[in-house]
Amino acid sequence: MSGTGPEGWEVVIGLEVHCELRTRTKLFCGCPNVFGDEPNTNVCPVCLGLPGSLPVLNREAVELALRIGRALHCRVQSSVFHRKNYFYPDMPKDFQISQYDVPVNADGWLELPSGKRVGIERAHMEEDTGKTTHVGGGGRIHEATFSLVDYNRAGVPLVEIVSAPDLRGADEAREYVEELRAVLVATGASDGKMEEGSLRVDCNVSVRPEGTTELGTRCEIKNMNSLRSLSRAVAYEAARQVEVLTSGARVVQETRHWDEADGRTHAMRSKEEAFDYRYFPEPDLVTLSPSDEWISAVEAALPVLPAERRRRVAEASGEAPGSEAVSTVVRLDLDDLVMAASSAGADAGLALRRLANEVAGALADAGRVSLDPAAFVELVRMEQDGELTPAQARRVLKELVAVGGAPRDIAGRLGLRSLGSDQLSSVVEQVVTDNPREWERFAGGDDKLVGFFVGKVKAATGGNADLRAATELLRGRRSQSGPSTT
Amino acid sequence: MRVAYLDPPLERSPGGGCRRVDRGRPGRYDGRVAQPISEDEVAHVARLARLELSQAELEQYTSQLAQVLEHAADIEALEIEGVPPTAHPFPLVNVLREDVPRPCLDRDEVLAQAPDVDQDRFRIPRILGEAP
Amino acid sequence: MTGPVEAIARAVRQGEVRAVEVLAEHLGRIARTEPDVHAFNLVTSDVAGRQAEEVDRAVAEGRDPGPLAGVPVALKDLLCTRGVPTTCSSRVLEGWVPPYDATVVTRLAEAGAVFVGKTNMDEFAMGSSTEHSAFGPTRNPHDLSRVPGGSSGGSAAAVAAGFAAASLGSDTGGSIRQPAALCGVVGAKPTYGLVSRYGLVAFASSLDQIGPFALTVADAAMVLDVISGHDERDSTSLPGAQPSASSRLGRGVAGLRVGVIAELVGADGMAPDVAARVEEAAAALSAAGARVEPVSVPSVRYGLSAYYMIAPAEASSNLARYDGVRYGLRKPGADITEMYTATRSAGFGAEVKRRVMLGTYALSAGYYDAYYGKAQRVRTLIIRDFEDAYRSYDVLLSPTAPTTAFELGAKTADPLTMYLNDVCTIPSNLAGHPAVSVPFGRGTDGLPIGVQVLAPALGEPVMFQVAEALEAAAPTGGAA
Structure with missing residues (x-):
């Protein structure tokens, strides 16, 4: 219908x-x-x-x-x-x-x-x-x-x-x-x-x-x-x-x-x-x-009403007020967390995505969640600064929602830490070296193979790599070394 | 004994002065006569009021109501559109009660008054139409 | 003039007589004469006995038994009394026992009054003769072949016959004042909002007021003072404290300005002996030092018509609740509408049906503006005309009813003729103003005649002041 x-x-x-x-x-x-x-x-x-x-x-x-x-x-x-x-x-x-x-x-x-x-x-x-x-x-x-x-x-x-x-x-x-x-x-x-x-x-x-x-x-x-x-x-x-x-x-x-x-x-x-x-x-x-x-x-004495809250979140995060993410966080009363991130100078857009996806999901599963604003903002910052990969940040957020605590402690306890960029570069070099034929095809224009290399990087780092950064490194290497794909 | 001041009376004009007038005759008016109410209309209001009338009653009520409405033709004919209506004798506003609970009635006492009770509720015959 | 309310309360409070003795005396009179008069739907000797004993106990123990200590009072049978049936003289409420007391009932009880019974009335207060009662008519104690007036005929007759020292009635278009006039007693309709309507079974909510019957003006004022005052359960109850109705008694009328309403003295159907008594009353006030003049209140001539739109309209809605679901009568029906119709057709008498249909018609689509809407505008005109008159006069004077008490059955066949009884009393209800009927001599038939004193809103003190002067000047044998 x-x-x-x-x-x-x-x-x-x-x-x-x-x-x-x-x-x-x-x-x-x-x-x-x-x-x-x-x-x-x-x-x-x-x-x-x-x-x-x-x-x-x-x-x-x-x-x-x-x-x-x-x-x-x-x-x-x-x-x-x-x-x-x-x-x-x-x-x-x-x-x-x-x-x-x-x-x-x-x-x-x-x-x-x-x-x-x-x-x-x-x-x-x-x-x-x-x-x-x-x-x-x-x-x-x-x-x-x-x-x-x-x-x-x-x-x-x-x-x-x-x-x-x-x-x-x-x-x-x-x-x-x-x-x-x-x-x-x-x-x-x-x-x-x-x-x-x-x-x-x-x-x-x-x-x-x-x-x-x-x-x-x-x-x-x-x-x-x-x-x-x-x-x-x-x-x-x-x-x-x-x-x-x-x-x-x-x-x-x-x-x-x-x-x-x-x-x-x-x-x-x-x-x-x-x-x-x-x-x-x-x-x-x-x-x-x-x-x-x-x-x-x-x-x-009227509280701030949903339409105004959506406007505020949109302004802080750069999203459109009518976007699904914005209306979701307002509907679920999570918009204060976006605003907390924003006023702390953290990436409000990133905060919005984490709330609209992971936290909203947890809320749907559990019925209710409690999330300390300071801890949440701290986590957003860690992801934003590359201290945690997005995948790691999601793990920590899950833990934060489930049991609470400080994000840095949780990350430490779980052994989650994003590789530094030098380390990531050497892993990428290693993966390329280990798979010369695939590299040739990738360098020759078969873009599908980016997934293959990213998978190898992921496996080699036990998931502690920022895969987006890895993808960028792979593409950057190709444009420097290989023939043009066009 | 007849007291002279009673005849003729004085009418107070809106300006405050008095002038001599004919004595008012309550209950009579020479203006438009209301259209007498029909038997169909009486049957309709009886239905609205949930009253059942026999044919004889219908005829009798129709003529009695017509008589009263004819009498009311005096006000029906009045040209007083500019005059505001009065629903309450005194214009009180905002009579409000604080939102504080008060004791309820005892259910047994309430239900004891009811013609028919079932499962602590008022029992009624089946309803044919939905609430509007 | 000392009336029984004043006398009984003083004697009981001072321990000169016991409340149970006062009660016994009144119950004795009821036993002898009530079968002829039929003033009551129910004589509540048990309730009264307990109340009288409590008063006597209070006196014996040195507690204040209240200003109406031991005073036997009759209540119109549309005032809710907890645990005591309240019928409104209607089959539709037969067997109903209210789970609560009307505010006035509580106030009287707290003042030490003793309730001798619930008085007969026209069904739901619709009528001017007490013949429209499901339980048979009340008869006028002055002449048992005559009506006592109505709708509070039982309450008026109870006082006239000495069954109670005072009683309460309700007045929507004259239902206290007209029977007071016909029974030769004092009856007052207070300012709208002065007395709480909580627990008064409604006839026409914007017009209804509860008021007292008594043998003397002072007694009536005394009872009114007990029942009046703000009540948070009635949104239309006037806020703040009002001056006592008795506050200007004993002052005479010298210097007061009295207007005699020309349109009412000269109303159609006004009996010459009634008009003559009003003129005598005016002359008496003049002789007592008041400045008395005729005055025109032009729009009162439309009062009757406006009233017979507004009151039935409100009544048609107020009486909808008698449907056989929650209390009172139920007649069987196959579905809810049949049950409603069977119950209401069997439960209501002819006059109630007539007014409910009239009111339904006046409110129905297409007629509202011509009838109900117009009547409300007339109401404004009447209020304005009274305002005009009260700029020049302290009180107004008129007949209460156009004739003395008429024979039973004389007007029942012709509703409009019956309605014309209220022509002089209706304007005060429409305006919300107070008015009192005071006995003033008798007619050529030897029956009592009442003169009406009208006052502006909250003018009870001056109204009773003038009423008292009329009482003093009334021709011998004027009061019953």
Whole structure:
């Protein structure tokens, strides 16, 4: 499946991401905001919607919503909570308190690693619903014989982040969610756990012939609970819509349900009537109007965000900000090490490569690693100065990541030390002398043989040679002694 | 006893001065009459509100609601677009609570009120439509 | 004039009488007359007994039993009481036992009050006669063939019949003041936000306020002082300390400026004997030294229409939660929507259904601007007009209800006629202002008439000050 969509068609995507805020208590009451507790234990009159109960807004939830807003470069504005009215058993009051025409955060953007800016239409606050379990019929809603409701999650604070339809294709949608998740985690607003439902993604997909600008009819896809299912669902849905359109039919605007098991989206059956939410201002709450001082304080306390970190790493290392290595080290929170190397005057580009490859690999294997910045910088320096060959440096780094210590001690213990250039030259001379026929062919232009000689050098030095330096010596010798290859 | 000052009344004009006016007649307005609500519309709002009406009830509610809406035609006809709406009597802002946990209800007490309970959850009949 | 609240609290605190004796006397009256009046959905003798004993113990041990020590109080059955059923006079809440107390209930209990029962009301406070109760109507103690008014008819009747020295009601469009007028007692709706709504089952959140019924103005002010004050559980609760409602009692009205609202005295359907009593009341204030003039508050004529958009709209949303999932009634259905529909159709009475549909309609797509949106703008106009009037007057005067108590069944067939009962009381709810109904003589039928004193936001002290003067000047036999 292609990341950009079916041939000749452009896939247009807008995402709605629901982010549960990391507060201690719920949005409108003092019940704990915790995942995984015994059902119906974190409930009180307010979040159960008992008659007579009233909501009071959680200051920390607003604080986190403002952080999200400013991190996404949104305009923060006064906002009035509204009631969104519809009957559904996971909503204790049969309405949801949400923001409507004037969200607290509006008109921002998120910069992707590729450098593309995706518009953020709004990032508004609302309360989460309870959790419904369907019993019988394999847990599917329509075939269930009955359902069970747990209200622990009801009233947990959410921020819903709505992107503009700026995304093109499954890969970009995924890149957006990854980047957004990084921003949300960095601000402390979210734990970013998609598998626990802390981040939930709904997706609006439409297709249009390449080169056209009018938006096609969109479908909203729900129930994707991983980045993988997001990619699959978008790819499937785009292909489905193209098929519908090429067959001469029209795409029907509807909500579709992603089925992870069969890899398809299905139109969701709903009652015949259309929803009419009858929004009106929530009379039990007052206007939320964050002061300029509050907004400034939130802004001042924001951490450096991924896009800026990528820019810094790129500048320090000379790599492009959109490069795989740069986004990898930032994604894995290893960029401080690049910056440490840079500020110590070490080769930041080399540091970046070691982090993006070896350390990232170790991280993937072990789940987490600890790496002392001073030791890492020292190691980069040793490699940069030719004290260690790249291969040796990788060995030492592996040891450094696994058990720690000082790089010089590790190298000494492992007997790793790069040959000096005089020693390397004499080894090269010896190898050439020992293999005259191969040398003749190499000197005659058969460049493949460089590998043969390098292998001989490696064998002769027990791996302690800088093989790049050896290659240079071999080529240098040929250009001096042999006939030209041209 | 009739007190002279009551008749005719004075209306306070926006400028602060007073002028004599006809006595207001609350509840009557000669302007546009609201389109009476139809039975279909009443049936629709009943569905939205999860209420079931018999045909007789439908007819009766339709005529009663039409009567109230006709009465409300006086405000429907008012030209007050420049006037801001009031949702709250007093413009309080930023009433916030600290993020401090408070005791929850006892689950047994909560579930004891429920019509049907299963596995410590509220048991409900099957749901035909997904949440919007 | 010393009322029973003041008298009982003083006597109990000084050990002249025991709270259990006071309670026994009231329970005795309830036993004799309640079957005729039906003021209560539930008489809570056990709860009251325990509270009275605790008060007596405190007195005996020299502890402060609170300002309302031993005062029997009745609570409208939409105030949540922990462990005691709260029905809102609706089938849909039958059997529901709240797991928490309303803030006002806690405050009264801490003040030493004794809860004699939960009073009958129009279902979910929607009505002006207490006939829209799932448990049958309350009757007016002055004439059992008449309604007590509503929706807090049970609370008004309980005080009028001497079942309780004071009671609490809720007022969304006149539900305290109108029954107070019809039952010949004092009933006050405080400034919106002065009394916490936490634990008050909502009808229309932006209009609802809890307030007291009592036999005297001073008693009503005393109860109000106990229940008012900021509550962090209610976001609309006014911050900071407010002056005591009793702070200007006993000062007379000399020099005060009183405006008589022309549009309300002359409202359609205003009975001549009611209008005449208002004029007498105005004359009495004038004689007591106040400067009394007629005043026009033009936009109050739109109050009724605005109210019958806003209140049902909010109610349609507030009452959505009665769906048979978590508490109260459930009627079976094959799927969730059928269950919801069966439960709500069986659980709600006709008036609730009517208003829920009206409110749903007013909020629905295509009608919001014409109805709900417009009504909110009218609300602004009314607030502005009141502001204008209060630049020249300390308080305003009007009738409370257009007529004295009417016969049971007289208005149930015609909802709009019933709604017109609230024409004088609604403007204060829309503005969020306080207003009190004070008994002032009787009508040609011998039934009580109430005069309404309106004040600007947080004007309770001057409002009660003027109310007290009216009470003193009321024609003999004016109060029950």
